[in-house]
Amino acid sequence: MQSFEFVLSRRGMLSASLAGLAPSVLAQASSGGAAVPRVALVVGNGSYPQAPLRNAVSDAQSVARVLAEQGFAVTTLADARRAELEAAIARTGESLRGRNGVGLLYFAGHGLQLDWRNYILPVDARIEKADDVPTQCIDVQQVLAAFKAASTRMNIVVLDACRDNPFAERASGRGLAQMDAPAGTFLAYATAPGNVAEDGTATSGNGPYALHLVQELKRPDARIEDVFKRVRFAVRRLTQGRQVPWESTSLDEDFSFGRGIVEPVSATAPGRDEAFASELAAWQSVLASGTAADIYGYLARYPNGLFAELARLRLDQLERPAVRPLPAPGGAAAIDIAARRYEMGDVIEWEFHDRVRGTTQRMAFRVTSLDGERVIFNRGSWILTQSSATVKNASGVKSPPVIQVVSDMAVGRRWRSAFTNTFQGVSYRNFYDSRVVALEDLATPMGTLRCFRVEHRGESTYPDGRVLLLARTDWVDAQRARVMRSDHEYRWSHPQTGAPTAMQSSGSSRVLREDPLPPRPR
Known part of the structure; x- marks a missing residue:
């Protein structure tokens, strides 16, 4: 296992050094532009003996670099064993304790669900039966508990861990289980719950999700929901609907990766009317063209726009996604928004x-x-x-x-x-x-x-x-x-x-x- 900590030097160049997660370094990295400390643990596990992943480590390294460029203090683990993961999670929690900061986990590798709990797999996991999962894997709730114990202001958990794996038959189902984001948390999956994500090709260097996530993280002022919506639409388009990312949020505050927690901006009436007119003109133009390509372009421009849901509906009518989220226990099956609901005489x-x-x-x-x-x-x-x-x-x-x-x-x-x-x-x-x-x-x-x-x-x-x-x-x-x-x-x-x-x-x-x-x- 390799552990890298990324910080920005005064010249703005990215540097990496073998290190543990030192609070003094974190304080230095977070004292620049953002008032709220932002700390990330980024893990890429690819060297699984039974089912290696070609791009997981490079996915994590790409995400770590761009997070550091945006002002996060980042620790990156490559091919981590269970003990190393547990130690890094504990150190990340300790570094955030009492600082009212933002904690982030990005994990690329194998993941599975068991009894509606989600686990990420260390490279030394040897899963022979279902009982092995809790003792050899890391429960995602363990990460959330570490953040909660640190009294973080906001948590972001990104699981690029839905890739098909040989352990699925020991699990409760394919992919990861749907879960509601706890208070103050943004939760993102590389694909819809109960489905699997693609690892990418040898030439691409990254999986589809990480590839587009890195591109969107480079927008310093983009709101967190805009970032992940753009990623969702881009991955859906790239994979022709075979992979559709999924998110759950309970955030009450706004956040951008480059600026941290930001105050919401209330548009004045003239500004809002101007936005209405320009967005409506763009939407009507797209609607007239009738092509999925133009709708994808509109959603990339207005991921959280006034007419974005109308655009998503039209996209589903033109291109039905090949996957849909599986519900959690007591939950609800995904709504097919494009289905017919009414007939003559109803x-x-x-x-x-x-x-x-x-x-x-x-x-x-x-x-x-x-x-x-x-x-x-x-x-x-x-x-x-x-x-x-x-x-x-x-x-x-x-x-x-x-x-x-x-x-x-x-x-x-x-x-x-x-x-x-x-x-x-x-x-x-x-x-x-x-x-x-x-x-x-x-x-x-x-x-x-x-x-x-x-x-x-x-x-x-x-x-x-x-x-x-x-x-x-x-x-x-x-x-x-x-x-x-x-x-x-x-x-x-x-x-x-x-x-x-x-x-x-x-x-x-x-x-x-x-x-x-x-x-x-x-």
Whole structure:
């Protein structure tokens, strides 16, 4: 095993030396640009006797170099044994203790799952039976526990460890198991849970995931979610959908690899409107071209853009990914966002409760026509898309359609959206930030359903300058990708302070009946 520590010299040149993880060196490396210490443990294991990996060590070295260039104090292990891994994890935790810093683990090599726990394999692991896994491998939870014990401010765990391996038959399944990121953690896999990643060719020098991760890490100001979304789309394109990276996040703060933890920037109304116009023009141009290549280009430019989820939906319609994440126990299977959900004659009966007026009414909506992806209820009073995006409802016509359900729904999933709503000849823009906050049981008249609880927060800006603050919570059926309940509260914003003032609308709605009831997987 080799251990390298990378730091930047005063001249900005990268240097490497055989060393342990010295706190004094870490302090020196983190005292430059970033106020928050950033410490990374980067491991590349390739010399497995039974199944060597040609690119794992070079993947780790490439990632280590670019992290050091971005200001991380980095320790790199190559072909590490279990004892060496345990010692390095402990030293990394100690170096972060009490410093309110950012801890990062990148591991390239073999990994496996057992009883829904994920393990990374040292090169000296000899797995003959399932009982050998906990005693000879490193539980990923051990790394997270070391970071937690150090009271880190943020944790980043990147597992390029889903490569096919000869130990899978001793494990609980292929690849790694899906897990929700603990508080303050960003978790990334090289491919979707339950699937395997490619190691790359001898000529490439890197696996597909590391190749694109290194490219994106070189953007010093890129937000962490933008970095990994760009990597995901690039790897998906390179592998023709055979490998689709996956992430889970519980971060409440923003982070860039070059600057560390950064304060979120709130766009002014003129700046936001300008961004809306430019992004919409780009999206409409891509939509008109109808090619997957143009959609990939759009997503590389706007990975977390206002219309990125519409772009992902269109991409799934053009190129169905060959892999989908396998759910964790008690979790939900991946939603096929591009599937057809509605047919002629389907009926959905809703109950609407107006808290302001104290009234309740019921209304049945029948699919009266289908127009391509558009699903038209009651001859046009309500229009959805097959992916459950809203085109028209009682409050107006939405352009573009409003995304309510996204692909790869999981706790922590976030997205942005924007649209122009037109009602009685008046048009105004709406902006939403959305996040999946829970997967829970929802009692309905049709029985108990497993649903994602999604919180939407945003605002509407009217032509006369008034601003309406929007708060809505949806419960989305995790199996059929339909909204089953929705609660909302809309308040006017104070023109000077921006604080919520008078109530404009408050209420709830829920599905009472579906006829015919779509089949539910058992």
